[in-house]
Amino acid sequence: MQEKDSCCLNPIAFISPANMNTYKVGASATTPIKLSVDVTTRGFADTRAFLTDTDLVAIGPSVGDSSNASGDIAPTIIGNAVDIAGRYLSITTHIRITGTDIVARQMEFTRIKMLYTLDNGIDGHKEFNNPDTMIDLNGDYTKIEITKDILLTSI
Amino acid sequence: MKKLLCLLCCITMAGKVAAQTVLNTDKLAVPQSAATRLIDASQTLSGTSGPPKAFALGLLQSFDNSNGWPQNYAAEITPYWMISPANRNFYNYIGLDSGRFKTSNWKTNPFAAAKFVSISIAFANKNMSADSANGKQKVFSIGAHTTLLRAYRKNYAAGLAANLQQWIVLDKAAILRQYTDTSLLYRQYRQARLRGDTATMRTIRQQLDKQEQASIQGADQQFQHRVTADSLAVAIEKQLNEKPIFQWDLSTAYAAYGVGDSTWKSGRSAVWTSVELNLPLNSQADKTQLNYLSVAAYMRYMYDAYTQNKKEVGPGNAIDLGGKIMFEFDPVSFGTEYVHRSYTGLTALKSQRFVGFINYRITKALYFSGTFGNDFGFNKPRLFSALGINWGFGNEKVSF
Numbered sequence: 001m002q003e004k005d006s007c008c009l010n011p012i013a014f015i016s017p018a019n020m021n022t023y024k025v026g027a028s029a030t031t032p033i034k035l036s037v038d039v040t041t042r043g044f045a046d047t048r049a050f051l052t053d054t055d056l057v058a059i060g061p062s063v064g065d066s067s068n069a070s071g072d073i074a075p076t077i078i079g080n081a082v083d084i085a086g087r088y089l090s091i092t093t094h095i096r097i098t099g100t101d102i103v104a105r106q107m108e109f110t111r112i113k114m115l116y117t118l119d120n121g122i123d124g125h126k127e128f129n130n131p132d133t134m135i136d137l138n139g140d141y142t143k144i145e146i147t148k149d150i151l152l153t154s155i
Numbered sequence: 156m157k158k159l160l161c162l163l164c165c166i167t168m169a170g171k172v173a174a175q176t177v178l179n180t181d182k183l184a185v186p187q188s189a190a191t192r193l194i195d196a197s198q199t200l201s202g203t204s205g206p207p208k209a210f211a212l213g214l215l216q217s218f219d220n221s222n223g224w225p226q227n228y229a230a231e232i233t234p235y236w237m238i239s240p241a242n243r244n245f246y247n248y249i250g251l252d253s254g255r256f257k258t259s260n261w262k263t264n265p266f267a268a269a270k271f272v273s274i275s276i277a278f279a280n281k282n283m284s285a286d287s288a289n290g291k292q293k294v295f296s297i298g299a300h301t302t303l304l305r306a307y308r309k310n311y312a313a314g315l316a317a318n319l320q321q322w323i324v325l326d327k328a329a330i331l332r333q334y335t336d337t338s339l340l341y342r343q344y345r346q347a348r349l350r351g352d353t354a355t356m357r358t359i360r361q362q363l364d365k366q367e368q369a370s371i372q373g374a375d376q377q378f379q380h381r382v383t384a385d386s387l388a389v390a391i392e393k394q395l396n397e398k399p400i401f402q403w404d405l406s407t408a409y410a411a412y413g414v415g416d417s418t419w420k421s422g423r424s425a426v427w428t429s430v431e432l433n434l435p436l437n438s439q440a441d442k443t444q445l446n447y448l449s450v451a452a453y454m455r456y457m458y459d460a461y462t463q464n465k466k467e468v469g470p471g472n473a474i475d476l477g478g479k480i481m482f483e484f485d486p487v488s489f490g491t492e493y494v495h496r497s498y499t500g501l502t503a504l505k506s507q508r509f510v511g512f513i514n515y516r517i518t519k520a521l522y523f524s525g526t527f528g529n530d531f532g533f534n535k536p537r538l539f540s541a542l543g544i545n546w547g548f549g550n551e552k553v554s555f
Binding site: 041042043045046048050052054056058062065066069070071072090092094099103104107109111113127133134135136137145149 | 345356384
């Protein structure tokens with residue numbers, strides 16, 4: 001995760017992510033790839049997962065959704081390997097940390113844990129526990145955004 | 156009078172400091188812990204409290220001190236905030252449960268607040284003997300506190316669950332926009348995300364939030380009063396701050412007294428309990444600010460090594476019985492408390508504490524509180540008067 005100074009907004013230009021995590025799904029037309037997301041926090045949370053192009057634009061409806069305020073996505077099929085190879089699996093989690101004590105909120109912010117699990121591909125069972133970005137949007141540990149992007153490859 | 160002026164100057168200075176956010180005031184709070192209540196240094200002895208802070212400091216000024224600077228200090232920690240259970244989530248944190256069969260019949264777990272056990276310590280200069288002598292001792296006290304049981308008003312759990320579900324729906328729409336909206340800001344946001352540029356991502360998200368806020372507050376009636384994920388999050392936070400209708404607390408503490416410059420001896424140990432009824436005075440729970448009438452009952456068993464027995468000082472056991480009535484009209488809360496203390500086996504030893512108290516929230520983070528009345532004392536009651544300068548963070552009131 002990086003923290004940089006806020007600067008001017010550049011014109012749109014695709015920048016290839018040098019160190020994006022990858023997952024080998026294979027090229028099978030009959031192998032369903034599974035995703036699950038486990039959010040550990042005392043805040044209330046919401047998570048969505050999309051398959052996107054290289055500009056992070058969704059290529060269809062969401063492929064995974066949390067169903068309650070835990071923010072967890074239960075194991076769910078995101079598509080057959082051949083259909084999703086070459087796409088980005090892009091996951092966004094929003095968390096609201098409650099309570100009037102900023103010290104307790106800060107402690108909770110530092111203790112948030114994310115676990116992204118992919119299954120059934122060539123890589124088999126693979127866990128990712130480091131989000132790409134984790135942003136305290138309001139600067140008071142109340143509104144948190146966490147993102148994870150994974151490149152799905154055929155080989 | 157000089158002390159009062161000194162204190163008012165301190166309050167003024169503290170307000171300026173807090174306004175300039177030079178002082179990290181969010182770590183300071185009110186000394187209403189078990190440790191201060193054992194040694195009768197709190198403004199009131201009875202009553203319950205909400206989930207305690209991760210870490211809090213407090214100070215209390217008594218007017219009968221010869222020294223103008225505050226003599227009483229307290230600190231409190233809540234270990235719950237330091238540990239991180241692997242299975243924690245929002246539901247088990249607040250005690251919201253849909254039952255074994257995961258129906259939509261939401262309930263609150265009455266024991267959910269028991270995990271907020273707080274540990275407190277206090278240092279004070281106070282006259283702790285039961286007789287009418289005026290001498291003071293250095294006092295160190297350590298205590299623990301928890302809420303055993305709490306119950307919320309009817310439909311509280313259902314309302315909270317409904318708001319959570321609505322927030323989820325609105326938040327999913329907000330996330331969808333991040334992946335589909337083709338406007339410049341969203342495209343720049345996605346670009347920054349690919350770079351891992353969190354500073355730019357934050358800046359753009361704040362701009363997007365401002366745009367949404369402006370559309371709600373703008374002239375176009377189509378968007379006015381529109382519920383957003385942000386406004387629902389505020390509503391949920393308000394629900395979480397609502398007081399339970401009924402609460403049962405348990406505390407225990409131990410105190411040692413300084414004798415001379417270097418010797419410390421056991422003074423008091425006690426266990427006590429409070430039950431409190433909080434009756435909302437607003438007709439509707441969704442009002443901007445909830446006002447309460449709170450009625451509390453209190454009972455304490457205490458071993459006191461320095462009880463006055465006829466003409467000698469010796470150990471004794473005491474039972475406290477008392478209660479409190481309080482009104483809360485934010486930013487003001489006020490009330491009165493009466494506690495009767497009787498020493499078992501020594502019928503001649505009885506004393507009362509009868510105080511009135513008022514608390515005023517000067518700013519969001521700064522409180523002024525006063526307590527005046529009669530403190531415990533043998534044969535004749537002592538005058539008890541104290542003013543407190545208290546810092547806190549957020550919208551919480553001082554809980555007596």
